[in-house]
Amino acid sequence: MENAGEELNELHEQVEHAEHAKMIEVSFTMSVLAVLLAAATLLGHRAHTEETVLSNDRTDQYNFYQFKKERGVMAEQVYDTLVVLQADLKDEKSRESIDKLKEKYQKRSEKEREDVEKINEKAKEIENEKTLVARRADRYDLAEGFLEVALVICSLTLLTSNRIFWIAGMAIGAAGIVVVALGLMLH
Numbered sequence: 297m298e299n300a301g302e303e304l305n306e307l308h309e310q311v312e313h314a315e316h317a318k319m320i321e322v323s324f325t326m327s328v329l330a331v332l333l334a335a336a337t338l339l340g341h342r343a344h345t346e347e348t349v350l351s352n353d354r355t356d357q358y359n360f361y362q363f364k365k366e367r368g369v370m371a372e373q374v375y376d377t378l379v380v381l382q383a384d385l386k387d388e389k390s391r392e393s394i395d396k397l398k399e400k401y402q403k404r405s406e407k408e409r410e411d412v413e414k415i416n417e418k419a420k421e422i423e424n425e426k427t428l429v430a431r432r433a434d435r436y437d438l439a440e441g442f443l444e445v446a447l448v449i450c451s452l453t454l455l456t457s458n459r460i461f462w463i464a465g466m467a468i469g470a471a472g473i474v475v476v477a478l479g480l481m482l483h
Contacts, residue, residue, distance in 0.1 A: 322453045322462050329450060329469050333443040336476050340436035343429055343479075350426035357419035361412055368408030375401040428482060435479030442472030 375398055382394040450465030452458070 318457075318459070319454060322450060325462065325466060325469075326447060326450045329443055329447045329465070332469065332473060332476075333440060333447060336436055336439045336443055336472065339476065339479065340433055340440055343433035343436055347426055347429045347433055350422055350429060354419055354422040354426060357415055357422060361415040361419060364408050364411045364415060368405050368412060371401045371405040371408060375405060432479045432482045435475055435482070439472045439475035439479065442468055442475060446472060 378394050378398045378401065382391055382398070385391050385394065446465045446467075446469035448465075449461050449468060452461040453465070
């Protein structure tokens, strides 16, 4: 009888050891998911920060665009005023002085028009980059959600000892990893 009791105790210890080994796998998986979640969160925060910076840069470009455009309009107005003034002048010396001023303001007007085009192109480039970063940030946010859910579902394994939760958690975690990879590949 004593042998039977010892065998029962030994079997009980083996079962406990097997259960403990299963929980180590689950705990390790949860640790990996937590690290991946932290990485996805960090990537998401950085992407959102970059999106904000680009949004500010774009606004600065459009403000500069508006300034240059107004300055060009003012130069054109000065030029037009000089044309009208020159038409009324009889003195040749005054006409020559106004010709110089007209040339100066005509060049300024042309330069402002060129600058406006360059600034507009730069603003469009920034807008495109901002859109890309926003799409990337959305992917990271989605991945963060997948990894959070995976972590919670894996933790159910510890409460229920049902390995289906562990498998489901790993599958959802894998989906989160795929979404992070898709975010990293956006260019």
